[in-house]
Amino acid sequence: MEPVIIDQVQKELDRFAQKEVYIHLETTNGAYASHFDESFFSSGAYIRNALLQYEHGKITGNGPFRVGLKMSFGWVYAEGITHFEVDNKGRLLLAGHDFSGKLAVSLQLSEQPF
């Protein structure tokens, strides 16, 4: 992956707009957060291969970035995005890594199921 280049990510978001796409969306602080720090409130969410269609998608912010997808009857968004990659299957992989390189958030789009 490489650090976000906002114009390139925007082009990719446009490429997937208005067609059926599979979404992977995840936030995580890791399963051990509360083990190492009992005062830490552990939380996260995960959805893999939700099939949806969005009208338009946008990346904003000065980095880390925010990405939102507007649907005809709802929204998808992720914040904390630092890196992107279009992999060899043409999928758009967006991820936010913390300062130690640990994944904290990920939003991925694909025309085929992940």
Place this chain on the structure above:
Amino acid sequence: MEKERHVLVVFPHPDDEAFGVSGTIASYTKSGVPVTYACLTLGEMGRNMGNPPFATRESLPHIRKKELQDAANVLGINDLRMLGYRDKTVEFENEAVLAAHMGSIIKEVKPSLIITFYPGYAVHPDHDACGAAVIKAVKDMPENKRPKVHCVAFSNNCEEEIGQADVVNNVSEVADLKVAAIKAHVSQTQLMAAEMEEQLKNQDPAVMARIHNERFWTYKF
């Protein structure tokens, strides 16, 4: 260490075998005891991607699968089974179906000893669910057919609730293999492995004790 006929290790993630158990595994394989390792997932949801990142959410399972195979080779495990569950979803599987799957492996392998996590005292939900499925599978067997089960526990409250470990294996003779197994999971351990080697070189007593002694709780049915 007691002599075994066949050891079955059941953990949910590549690298679960490395930290607390790899010395025990290496000791068995070295003395000619066959070890089967059933690993439920490929650690697909690991968070360590490096800085700059060397992996993506999609490439990580391929990397970790190779690391798991490398670690198994280091430890002399010649029966490695990857069961195809997905990281962080084990606790959401149907418990009876999962336990039946574990039961079918136990029935086929016929181990004299099973090593798994102590359900309720193993911190990660996948660890607890994996241990619970194995315990249920063994519980469902006739009493005289049940293998021994040695459990790994490390939650902050474990000693308070289940007491001290009753099996402590000194694995100092195979410490080099243990370090090599930990290092095989390079995507997960590169930072701590270097630090650990340094501490071992300096004979840091706390680290030496952690590396050289592996603790288990015999499950009482």
